[in-house]
Amino acid sequence: MTAESQKNERYNAREAEARWQKAWDSQAIFATKNDDPRPKYYVLEMFPYPSGRIHMGHVRNYTMGDVVARFKRAMGHSVLHPMGWDAFGMPAENAAIDRKVHPKEWTYANIAAMKKQLQSMGLSLDWAREVATCDPSYYKHQQRMFLDFLKAGLVKREYRKVNWDPVDQTVLANEQVIDGRGWRSGAVVEQRDLYQWVFKISDYSEELLSALDTLDRWPEKVRLMQKNWIGRSEGLLVRFMLDTATTPNEETELEIFTTRPDTLFGAKFMAIAPDHPLAQAAAAKDAKLAAFIEECKRIGTSQEAIDTAEKMGFDTGIRALHPFDANWKLPVYVANFILMDYGTGAIFGCPAHDQRDLDFVNKYGLGNTPVVCPEGQDPATFVVTDVAYDGDGRMINSRFLDGMSIAQAKEEVAKRLENSFLPPLGKGRSAAEGRRVGISGDDRSPPQPSPFQGEGAQAPAQASNNAPVAQRQVNYRLRDWGISRQRYWGCPIPVIHCEKCGVVPAPLADLPVKLPDDVTFDKPGNPLDRHPTWKNVKCPRCSGAARRETDTMDTFVDSSWYFARFTDPWNEASPTTPAVANRWLPVDQYIGGIEHAILHLLYSRFFTRAMKKTGHLNIDEPFAGLFTQGMVVHETYRTQKGEWVEPANVKIETVGEARRATLAATGEPVEIGSIEKMSKSKKNTVDPDDIIAAYGADTARWFMLSDSPPDRDVIWTEEGVQGAWRFVQRLWRLIGEIGTVEAPTERPAQFSEAALAIRKAAHKALANVSDDIGKLRFNRCVAHIYECANALSDGIGAVESAPSPDLAWALRESGDILVRLFHPMMPHLAEECWAALGHKTLVATEAWPALEAALLVEDTITLPVQINGRKRADVTVPRDAGKADIEAAVLALDTVQKALDGKSPKKVIVVPQRIVNVVA
C-alpha cells in the first residue's frame, strides 16, 4: 500500500480489533505461569458484580489496570493480571423474585455476557484463572477457611441487633432501610435480636491501625478514612459507686468510659444508654421510664431522625457517688445520645467541656462548672454558656488538680484511681454485667490507700483485696464483623446445629456444603429455611437429628480473599498454595473505586491476617499499592415535562458560544442539566457496547485515559470521544506513512539537525511516558504521546521535502518507539501499526524501548532571565557554563543593561539549569 492510497483510507477498528484479539488468544500470550523466574508483578482491578452489562466505570477501571499490566510486561516482569466475578448477592435473588429466573442461571448468563464485553476491550487478562465466587469450587475453600477461623478463635456467635423486615422476613443492611422502612417491601423495619456469626476483626483493631503506616503506596485519604473508622481512643474505665438506696435491685456500681478523666470535678450528671442493663432494670419498676426508652428506640431508626434529634434524658432517680468525694452525688439519667455499643454504654457528663453534655444540662437546668481555663483567661471570670470549651488550658475548680495541665491532670486522676480499690463486683449486682473489660479482681497488687484520703472527704465502703476503681483502656470504634445473612444466594455457613451437641462444624470431607438448586422464591423469607431435605441432617457428632445453619455469608467475605485464590485457582485441596501465594502477593497495584475505601479493603486486610494465622499464606498486607479511580460522569438531559432523556436520543447543536439540545426524534427542546455520575435513574449513561461498535475499543480506552487525572471524575462527552477517534485515525495514517519511508538498516553515523530533532522528541516522550505510567499519571502520558506524534508529523513533512537516509532512519526509529509507547493504551492499533512498520512480531510481547539518555541532554541551554522576579529575557549558554559565565552573559544583555540604567545590580541569583534572577 502506498502512502498516498492509505491517506484516503480509514482504520477499520472493528475488523482489526477482533483480528488482534484472536491473535493474542491463539498464542495465549497473557497466560501467566507460576514458575516464571522473572520478577513478579501482580496488578489487579476490583472484580465486578455480574449485573449483566459492563458500564463506563468498568471500562475506565480495567483500562487503567491493563495499561499497567502491558507496561510491566514490556518491562520484563512476569505479570499476573486475572479477572473473576463477585457473583453472590441480592440482585440475583431479586431477579428470581421479579422474573422467575433461578439466581444461578441468571448469574451465569450475566457472566457470559459480561465476559464477552470485557473481551471486546482487548484486556490482557489471564482468563485461565477466572473464578466466580458463587461456584462451589470457590466457596468450598471459603467454608474451609471459616472452619479454620472458627478453630483459631477468630469466629464467634453473638446475639445482635439487626434490621428485620417483617414482610420479606429477612435482615436488611443499614443502607436498605429508608426512612425506617424496608426498601423493597416498604414495611416498618423492626429491631430484632438474632444470633449472628461474627468475625472477630476487632481483635486486630490495633494491628490494622498501626499497619496503615506501612501502606505508603496507598492514598493518604483512604488511610485516613480507615484510621477514623477504626477510631482509637485512649481513656479510663471508672467504676462509680451507686447509692444502693436509689437503685432498683441494689446494684452497687456503674462503670463508665471517659477520655477526659481530667474533667471529673466538672461532672454534673451520669448518663446511660436506653438499652443499658441498669436502664432496663429501672424501667421494669418505672412505667414512665419504660415509655421514655420506647420513645428513644422509635426515633433511633432513621438516619435523619438521628441527625436532628434533640438531646433527651430521663432522671432515673438513681444517684452515683463521685469517685473522689462520696458526699457528692450525681443524678443518673437515661439519655438518647448514649450508645450502648461504645465504651460501657455509660458516661459522666462534664458540660463545660463537652458540647453534647452542655446541650443536655442547658435543657434540664443542671448547670456547669468550668474546670479547664484557657491560657490568658481569668479563672475567676471564665464562664461557659452555650459553647463548650474543649481546648487546652490549666485546671481550675478541681481541688488537687488545680494548676495542672490537662495532660498532668489526666495522669494524676488515672494514677490515683488505679491505686484505689473497691470491692469486686458481686454476681448479678453489676450495673453493666458482661460489659466490663479485664478487671479480674485477684492476682493484683496489694491494696493501696483510698483516693479519698487527705481530701477531707468520707470514703465509701472500704475493703481489702479489692479491684481498682479505674483502669486505663484503649477503645476502638471498630465493631466485629457480622457475616450472617438470611439469604439463599450466598456461601452457606458450614455448621450444623444439634440439640445435644450444640454448634457442630460440618466435617471437612463434606465440603462444599452446596446450595440446593431446587428452591422457590414465591414466598418471603430464606428458601434454605424451608427446604426440609437440605436443612434437616444428622449430627456429625452424635448422629441425632440436627439442622444445618441456614444463614449464608455476607458477600464481602467472598471478595476478602479472591486476590489470593487467583494465585493458584487450580488447587482443589486448599484455598491457596502458600508457597505460590506468598510469591505473588501482595498485589503490587490494586485499582478500584473509592467507595470501597473502608469495608472491602479493611475486611481484606483482616482476612489476610486471619489466613496468615491459619496457615493459608504468610504475608502482612494484601495490597501494597492502591489506586482509587474517579467516576465517569455525564451531562443530564430532561424534557420540559421533566422526563430524563438518554444522551443517545439527544441532539446537541452549538450556536456560537451557546449549546442547545433537542430530542433527536421530534426536535422537542431538551434542557441540559448538571453533570452527574452515570446512573440508570437519570438516564445519563453511555453503553460501552455502543461506543466500541461505533469507534472501537482503543478509542474508548484512549478517551478514558485522556484529560482528567485518573483519580478524579472524568466527564464523558461526544466531542471528547470524537477527538480520541480522530487521533486513532491520525496515528494510523502517520505510522502508515512512516512505514513507507525507505530507510537504511544500518544506523547512520551522523544525524542532521532535523533528524536529531525527531529523535530527541521520541526519546523525550519515551522518558516522560515511562515515568508517568509508573506513577499512573495516564493523562500526562496521553499529552506526551500527542507531542511525540506532532513531532513525527513534522518529520514526515521534512522527509518529503528533503529526503535523506539519516532522517529516514530517525523516523523509523521514532515510529517504532511511538507505537510501543501507546501500545499499553491502544493495543489493537499498536499491533496494526507495528505490522505496518514491517515487524513480524506482536508488539504485545515486545520489550519497552531503550532510552538513549544522551539525547535528552542539550549542548546549550536557554535560561529565562528575570529582573526583579519578572521574566524579561532569555539567555543561551553552553550546558556546562559556570555561574560566573552565566552572570556575565546575563549582564551583557540589552534588556538587563537597560533595566540597570548604568547601576550595578544589587544581587544576581543563578540557579543552574533553571533560571537567572537579577535584582536591580
Added chain:
RNA sequence: GCGGACGUGGCGGAAUGGUAGACGCAACGGACUUAAAAUCCGUUGGGAGUAAUCCCGUCUGGGUUCGAGUCCCAGCGUCCGCACCA
C-alpha cells in the same frame, strides 16, 4: 458538628518554590472541495499599541522569599468521608 481534599483561559487540565496556561476539546480564520464531511495550515487568558513592546492575571486578603499557582496565616466557596464514639 468533626476530619479531609480542592479552587488556574470558554471547557478538561499542565506546571521538583524558578518562563503560568504543556496537551487536548471548543471557537475563529484560511487551504482543499461544485458543496459538505474528513484532512491540512494558522489564531486563541485580559487590556493598551501600527509595531517592537508594555501593563494586568492562578478564589479573596495578608505574610515568608531574589522569586509563590505551589509554602505559612485568615476568610470565602465547592466536593468528599464520619457523624451524638464519651
